[in-house]
Amino acid sequence: MAAVIPAVSRLSSRIIRILGCNPGPMTLQGTNTYLIGTGRNRILLDTGDKDIPEYQKHLSDVVSSEQVNIEHIVVTHWHHDHIGGVENIFGTIAKQPKIWKHLRDTSDSPDSDLPSTPLNWLSDGQEIKVEGATLKIHHTPGHTTDHVVLTLQEENILFSGDCILGEGTAVFEDLYTYMKSLNRILELNPSVIYPGHGNVVEDPMEKIQYYIAHRNQREEQILEALRNNADKQMNEMDLVKLIYKETPEHLWPAAAYNVNHHLTKLTKENKIKSISVDGESRWQIIPLHSNL
Template sequence: MAASLVPLPEIEKLSPRVVRILGGNPGKFQLQGTNTYLLGTSPTRLLLDTGEGKPAWLASLRSVLAAHDITISAAILTHWHPDHVGGVADLLSISPATKIYKNEPTEGQLDIADGQVFQTEGATLRAFHCPGHATDHMALVLAEEDAMFTGDNVLGQGTAVFEDLATYMDSLHRMAAQFGGRAYPGHGPVIEDGKAKVLEYIKHRKEREEQVLAVLEDAGGKGVTSMAIVKVIYKDYPESLWQPAERGVVQILGKLEGEGKVVHDEGEDTWAINRKAAL
């Protein structure tokens, strides 16, 4: 879980070519709200993500567009989750000519290919497929700043959730090789040293894996439930966090099982070190 949240303004110019507009949807998983980004330096700009359809976001977007006589040529969606795509209808209601791009598109949307380039004056974006948080997840590399829009794979505060840990770890390693500057996350404040944050995420996940393996080693070959592992690793955390933490532990165990390091007794729903793998 993230620590107390850094206050963020509803609208903020983050660089000469990046304006963040909050989605108006603060919450447990959305942190201060979904970050949507208006990109470029001319009256024709790109939009990254659309929030979840809250009136506050549409009002903020309208005010920025009107104040600077801006039109949006294309909106790029990082992934399918409702807090990122839910504002598409509102966007089209005020900008019907805007093209909507998403990996694995739905009706009315255009596909995004890995490596596809989107350009407007002052902003050149390269799409980078990095599944883990979601299968269709795309990050975008901003060439002019050597920066990355990390979507929900890397957040401005706390850690991210993921569908498949092995895939997620692979994506993090590949993301770290794509840029050297800022990270503009899907939620939370800007990360000035984005690459370092990605590497921190990798380190954190590896440490969690080592902790899980240590608990199983200490069990001496006896089967251990995922919740029993949680109670050791997260003993200093509030019990209210144990259940969500268990989902992450199960992901780790699944990855380790795929690597042949642990075995799962489905009948007992327990886990143990794979002693055969050590031979």
């Protein structure tokens, strides 16, 4: 059982964690938000869900007791449990902060996520500084297209958002880019990970390698099933029935969703091919001698 995360925790001289008070199956004990810096002006990383009075009170109490000002709000990605609290905080707990988020895509606009607050766009490699803290931005798409992780330069800490969690594995929109992001995080070689959900990860390299190995293992199972049925054109559920034999049948649709992400990635890598059969997508292994 995971250790209970307190509502407010001082993690270091530079970092205070404030729990979002929004527990659930996807958020675990809740969204971790972080107040970062040592001087009067601080950075708030993520803001939890919208309209959570308990979280707003905890954050307000910390700002008041520390006698600080939130100069920057940085949002790791657009999901409601990370960006939702911005409108509650802006102009109240944080008087006039600069709000930062990465673009989702080229057609992104501030109105799409924060219609009533000004928004600034993050860029890969950008640094945001306050007294005692320098946060470097790393664009790590996959969980979402706009997802970023941040490294605290002074302590070699990684704030991983939803790319890596304190417990369990993460979900993703695009496995191909997510795997690239995991390998990029591995290269950052952090000494500790402060995740968007769950407890602090004290063995970060082992955790990142586990995430990569877990996905690679599932991918190899899919490829093996397709190789063993090279004369067939298979859909997600065909593969689930072969690979997830120990999984209860009522969980097969969720497994099929997961398999689809792998199939999309393998198609991008030209390891398999997608075929439309009566309007349904099916997949088949590409022979090694093929030029496809």
